[in-house]
Amino acid sequence: MLKHSKLLLIGLAFAIVGCQKEEPVTGAPKASGSSGGLKIVFIPKDTGNIYFKDVIRGFEEAAKETNADFNTIGPAVADATSQISYIKDQVQRGVDVIAIAANSPDALNPALDEARAKGVTVLTVDADLAGNESHRDAAVMPTDFSKLGESQIELLGSLIGYEGNFAILSATTDAPNQNAWIATMKETLKQAKYARMKLVDIVYGNDDAQKSTTVCEGLLSKYPDLRGIISPTSVGLAASAQTLQLSGEYPGGPHAVGKGIQLTGLSTPNQLKKFTKNGTVTSFQLWSPRDMGYIATYLGQQIHGGKLKPAEGVEFTAGKLGKRNIGKLNVVAAGGLLTFDKANIDKYDF
Numbered sequence: 001m002l003k004h005s006k007l008l009l010i011g012l013a014f015a016i017v018g019c020q021k022e023e024p025v026t027g028a029p030k031a032s033g034s035s036g037g038l039k040i041v042f043i044p045k046d047t048g049n050i051y052f053k054d055v056i057r058g059f060e061e062a063a064k065e066t067n068a069d070f071n072t073i074g075p076a077v078a079d080a081t082s083q084i085s086y087i088k089d090q091v092q093r094g095v096d097v098i099a100i101a102a103n104s105p106d107a108l109n110p111a112l113d114e115a116r117a118k119g120v121t122v123l124t125v126d127a128d129l130a131g132n133e134s135h136r137d138a139a140v141m142p143t144d145f146s147k148l149g150e151s152q153i154e155l156l157g158s159l160i161g162y163e164g165n166f167a168i169l170s171a172t173t174d175a176p177n178q179n180a181w182i183a184t185m186k187e188t189l190k191q192a193k194y195a196r197m198k199l200v201d202i203v204y205g206n207d208d209a210q211k212s213t214t215v216c217e218g219l220l221s222k223y224p225d226l227r228g229i230i231s232p233t234s235v236g237l238a239a240s241a242q243t244l245q246l247s248g249e250y251p252g253g254p255h256a257v258g259k260g261i262q263l264t265g266l267s268t269p270n271q272l273k274k275f276t277k278n279g280t281v282t283s284f285q286l287w288s289p290r291d292m293g294y295i296a297t298y299l300g301q302q303i304h305g306g307k308l309k310p311a312e313g314v315e316f317t318a319g320k321l322g323k324r325n326i327g328k329l330n331v332v333a334a335g336g337l338l339t340f341d342k343a344n345i346d347k348y349d350f
């Protein structure tokens with residue numbers, strides 16, 4: 001009976017999440033800045049992901065301040081090759097700077113090489129060309145990637161008493177940012193402190209709400225003894241929160257086994273406010289997506305205008321955010337990691 005009602009609820013979760021199709025954040029190019037300045041375009045991983053709305057706000061804000069001509073356009077799905085035709089089209093359009101959240105560490109190389117050969121400055125923003133950094137000029141990543149995996153494992157560890165089976169629900173199999181974090185999560189697990197935590201599975205929701213819901217349901221039914229899920233993607237975490245709420249297996253929930261399942265990961269606070277307040281999710285993390293777009297606008301313009309030659313140790317000014325440093329492999333870390341919970345979530349609005 002319990003199993004039956006649980007399945008019904010999960011089915012309902014699927015139906016609800018499936019209906020909650022996110023509004024596209026980009027579509028046909030729309031100019032946000034006044035013309036006359038440099039032409040900057042941002043290509044997100046996909047247009048349905050509202051996380052990128054905040055990244056775009058940052059671009060728009062800085063474009064206004066610098067009189068740049070900003071557009072955004074991108075594919076509907078976050079497949080490895082889905083951005084290639086958009087890169088080519090933007091080169092044809094005569095843009096000066098392409099900023100892109102890469103869906104693949106290597107599939108974009110030829111298209112980006114072609115763009116750079118035509119004088120376009122290429123920045124990766126949010127997701128880099130891991131291992132293929134020479135195919136772009138510089139990168140603006142949200143935070144220090146080397147510490148993110150460890151922070152996520154520590155957060156889950158603190159929630160489950162550093163003991164129990166857990167799974168990761170990621171974005172796409174190719175996603176360079178999620179894959180970098182998962183690699184450091186695995187490294188972190190080798191520390192003695194985490195010896196009693198076991199990673200039992202990694203599943204991929206493709207940054208698609210329906211697929212993420214389906215794979216989350218799969219985890220819940222396959223691992224009855226699961227203590228935690230880390231979903232280091234805003235789409236995956238929001239879909240999993242909805243699924244977990246309806247399954248009732250969250251800590252203190254009507255169908256929780258023992259202490260219940262702790263779900264954490266990365267998401268915008270606005271997407272998880274409801275679930276944090278009602279106890280489905282205890283704590284999760286993110287950075288400021290807006291700062292990333294803002295910094296990238298300033299960086300791209302200075303590189304393209306020849307005012308800045310990107311190299312490790314070079315400092316530049318990113319408008320009102322002040323001085324930033326270019327690090328190894330020409331990566332700029334936009335800011336720090338924020339941790340949200342019931343006590344502080346209302347302070348944030350993004």
Ligand code: RAM
Nearest residue numbers: 051171232233234235266
């Ligand atoms: C999703 C995307 C994005 C990632 C965030 C946390 O929106 O995969 O690349 O940075 O989650």
